[in-house]
Amino acid sequence: MSLYACIERDTPCDPNEIDRRVEAGIAAQQRMDAFLASLPPRYRRYATTPVAPEVLATNTKARAALQAMTPQGFLYLTGDPGVGKTHLAVRQAVNLIREGFSAQFVDEVEYFERVFAEFGGGRPAPSLIAPDVLIYDDLGKQKPSDFALQKLYHMLEMRWSHEKATIITSNLTPQAVGPRISDDPAVAASIVSRLMAGQAVGLRGADNRPGSAV
Structure with a gap:
C-alpha cells in the first residue's frame, strides 16, 4: 500500500516500507x-517532450526496436x-532510468575535446563504461585522434561484452562510419563488426529541428 493510500484511508503503514519507498x-x-x-541544454527538453507523431509514424521499425530494447541491448x-x-x-534512456538504471549522454565532439584535454594532462574524460545506459551521439561527426580512437574502440568492446545498454546515433550507416573513424581497413572493419553486432535501424523523414526549412 502506498503512503498516500495510508493517509487517505487512515490505515497504519509499515514504517520500513515507507522508508524503502x-x-x-x-x-x-x-x-x-x-x-x-x-544532456546539453537544448536536449534536456527531450526527456519530457514526446517524440513527434509523424516521426513515430514514419519510423515504425525504430520505434519497435526501442520498445523491445532490454538493459543489455545495443542499438x-x-x-x-x-x-x-x-x-x-533520450526518451528510451528515460524509460530505462525509470526501471532503475543509470544513464549518461555523450556528444562525440565534446567527448573528443575532453579526451584531448586528458591526453594533455587535464582531467580524465567521463567514463563511457560506468553507466548502465549510454547514449553516444553523432558517431563519425569528427575523426578521432589515435588516443580517442583507442578509447572509442575500448568503449564499444567493453559495453558489448559486458552487455550494457548502448544507443549510438549517427548520420552515417555503420558501413560508412568505419572508414570515417579509421584509415586502417582492419580497424575500420572491427568497428563496423561491433556496430552491426546489435541492431542497426535507419530513420527517415524531414528535418524536424526548429527553424529548419520545410
Missing part, C-alpha cells in the same frame, strides 16, 4: 538528475540530421 524515490530522482546534467540509429534520432534515444 522514500529511498527508492530519492534514488530514482538522483538517476534522472544525473542524466539530465549530462545503432542512423539517418539524416533532424529526423529524431537523438530525441528517440
